[in-house]
Amino acid sequence: MEALILLLxxxxxxxFLGFELIAKVPSxxxxxxxxxxxxxxxxxxxxxxxxxxxxxxGPFAQWLGFAxxxxxxxxxxxxxxxxxRMLGMFKKKDQPK
Amino acid sequence: MEGFINLAYIVAxxxxxFGIKMLGSAATARxxxxxxxxxxxxxxxxxxxxxxxxxxxxLIAGGLALGALIGFVAAKRVQMTGMPELVALFNGFxxxxxxxxxxxxxxxxxNLQWAEASFPNPSFTAFVIVLAILIGGITFTGSLVxxxxxSGKVSGKPTNFPGQNAFNAVLFLxxxxxxxxxxxxxxxxxxxxxxxxxxxxxxxxxxxxVIPIGGGDMPVVISFxxxxxxxxxxxxxxxxxxxxxxxxxxxxxxxxxxxxxIMCKAMNRTLGNVFFSGFGGxxxxxxxxxxxxxxxxxxxxxxxxxxxxxxVVVVPGYGMAVAQAQHAVKELGEILEDNGAExxxxxxPVAGRMPGHMNVLLAEADVPYExxxxxxxxxxxxxxxxxxxxxxxxxxxxxxxxxxxxxAIYGMPIINVHEAKTVFALKRGQGAGFSGLVNAxxxxxxxxxxxxxxxxxxxxxxxxxDD
Numbered sequence: 001m002e003a004l005i006l007l008l009x010x011x012x013x014x015x016f017l018g019f020e021l022i023a024k025v026p027s028x029x030x031x032x033x034x035x036x037x038x039x040x041x042x043x044x045x046x047x048x049x050x051x052x053x054x055x056x057x058g059p060f061a062q063w064l065g066f067a068x069x070x071x072x073x074x075x076x077x078x079x080x081x082x083x084x085r086m087l088g089m090f091k092k093k094d095q096p097k
Numbered sequence: 098m099e100g101f102i103n104l105a106y107i108v109a110x111x112x113x114x115f116g117i118k119m120l121g122s123a124a125t126a127r128x129x130x131x132x133x134x135x136x137x138x139x140x141x142x143x144x145x146x147x148x149x150x151x152x153x154x155x156l157i158a159g160g161l162a163l164g165a166l167i168g169f170v171a172a173k174r175v176q177m178t179g180m181p182e183l184v185a186l187f188n189g190f191x192x193x194x195x196x197x198x199x200x201x202x203x204x205x206x207x208n209l210q211w212a213e214a215s216f217p218n219p220s221f222t223a224f225v226i227v228l229a230i231l232i233g234g235i236t237f238t239g240s241l242v243x244x245x246x247x248s249g250k251v252s253g254k255p256t257n258f259p260g261q262n263a264f265n266a267v268l269f270l271x272x273x274x275x276x277x278x279x280x281x282x283x284x285x286x287x288x289x290x291x292x293x294x295x296x297x298x299x300x301x302x303x304x305x306x307v308i309p310i311g312g313g314d315m316p317v318v319i320s321f322x323x324x325x326x327x328x329x330x331x332x333x334x335x336x337x338x339x340x341x342x343x344x345x346x347x348x349x350x351x352x353x354x355x356x357x358x359i360m361c362k363a364m365n366r367t368l369g370n371v372f373f374s375g376f377g378g379x380x381x382x383x384x385x386x387x388x389x390x391x392x393x394x395x396x397x398x399x400x401x402x403x404x405x406x407x408x409v410v411v412v413p414g415y416g417m418a419v420a421q422a423q424h425a426v427k428e429l430g431e432i433l434e435d436n437g438a439e440x441x442x443x444x445x446p447v448a449g450r451m452p453g454h455m456n457v458l459l460a461e462a463d464v465p466y467e468x469x470x471x472x473x474x475x476x477x478x479x480x481x482x483x484x485x486x487x488x489x490x491x492x493x494x495x496x497x498x499x500x501x502x503x504x505a506i507y508g509m510p511i512i513n514v515h516e517a518k519t520v521f522a523l524k525r526g527q528g529a530g531f532s533g534l535v536n537a538x539x540x541x542x543x544x545x546x547x548x549x550x551x552x553x554x555x556x557x558x559x560x561x562x563d564d
Binding site: 001003004007010011014015016017018019021022023024025026027028029030031032033034035036037038039040041042043044045046047048049050051052053054055056057058060061062063064065066067068069070071072073074075076077078079080081082083084085086087088089090 | 113114116117118120121123126127129130131133134137140141144145147150151152153154156157159160161163164165166167168169170173174175177180183184187188190191193194195197198200201202204205208209218221297319320323327329331333334335336337338339340341342343344345346347348349350351352353354356357359373439444446452453454455456460461464466469471
């Protein structure tokens with residue numbers, strides 16, 4: 001039970017941290033911020049790895065984990081690359097014409 | 098080994114925190130994204146070292162390779178104009194992945210018959226599994242509907258039916274009730290049936306929740322669903338008792354919520370209003386009758402006016418994205434600049450279909466950074482502007498929002514183009530905007546309409562200058 005309370009504690013602190021982190025973001029960064037944080041939400045890939053690699057759960061659970069892994073890796077890889085592409089375009093403008 | 102893995106998770110969490118922080122500022126954003134991707138890489142690599150849980154790498158290798166390949170190709174091939182739907186789709190995948198992690202864990206628990214050694218708090222685990230299924234399922238189907246609407250595969254108009262909100266509310270409460278029931282009777286014979294019922298309703302609720310929301314409200318919906326996908330990951334973190342999932346998921350959940358609130362404020366509406374009013378599409382309620390008529394202007398006449406203009410403001414909207422006119426617009430901007438005019442691009446916070454949509458498109462076309470202005474910066478200067486060119490924007494320049502108390506969008510901050518000396522509105526036809534409202538701007542004496550495809554219109558203006 002104590003371990004659960006500790007996790008809840010972490011959850012609440014992370015929530016406050018998240019609110020504080022991006023209280024003021026210029027609007028041109030809204031899209032990259034969204035797609036960048038979207039890539040972070042692919043962290044569920046960790047759960048997918050554990051589920052697809054654990055043979056004790058039975059084949060059905062493993063295949064569910066496999067499906068989760070494919071989707072989460074699309075989310076992670078695609079999300080980071082797309083964000084980087086967008087931010088790369090923003091950068092060009094700083095250079096003189 | 099377990100201690101080492103958990104330490105590495107802490108480092109990954111720190112990298113995510115710095116990553117998000119740096120994404121909030123233009124100078125550091127790209128590095129921030131890189132740092133957060135390093136955090137993700139670290140989390141994946143140390144998870145692979147967890148030999149206690151991972152006993153076979155066959156599926157893992159296949160799944161990682163397949164997903165990474167699809168993600169890579171999708172990210173490289175997408176057009177900047179297709180960005181909103183791609184982000185929506187990725188987001189939906191993240192939600193579905195969290196749902197599947199919850200499902201896999203439920204299957205595992207049933208196989209092990211909720212053995213004490215693996216599941217010390219079975220009721221808690223069952224309940225957070227339900228949360229992961231619920232939030233993940235809503236995120237998945239909701240994002241899918243958003244994707245279909247954004248890509249034009251289904252109509253962007255809201256779909257309403259009588260008693261919709263009440264029906265959705267009942268479904269949601271039923272879900273919560275069933276979740277609590279499942280948490281108490283997880284080892285019951287009917288638990289699996291109940292589990293699948295919950296999953297089905299969650300998936301249905303995602304569809305029902307997003308179909309009544311119109312295309313104009315999509316920036317809010319996308320950032321809200323983004324927040325949800327984070328919370329789904331956090332719920333999955335509680336399921337497998339993993340702190341990096343909880344921290345990263347919760348960070349995304351919180352930051353996504355802030356972005357959602359920013360979007361709502363930019364439209365002077367509350368989140369509840371966006372989700373439950375079915376506005377942003379077909380409602381034409383209220384609004385005084387607009388007097389006057391819409392006057393068209395030819396390209397040639399528009400050219401003479403622009404040629405003499407000393408100060409020009411371009412207001413882009415979703416129409417520019419649809420017509421893919423951003424490159425032509427940039428070309429026109431350069432010509433006007435060479436002609437001695439001062440040019441600015443005024444960007445409304447909710448122009449387009451995702452937060453910051455117009456910024457991305459104009460950046461793609463290499464429009465200089467300094468020329469992009471936020472609404473609050475450009476409005477005080479509007480009276481000194483010779484020509485304001487509205488390209489496929491509608492509600493965000495509707496003066497009724499400022500002046501007509503009976504209008505459905507009254508109170509929404511707008512870009513005051515009607516105060517400019519002349520307004521050119523580029524528009525495909527005479528129809529109303531996504532809110533379904535008649536735009537009072539088009540009837541103003543200082544407004545002239547340029548009908549036709551935005552890209553073609555802008556290109557022919559450029560040709561006029563060349564001649």
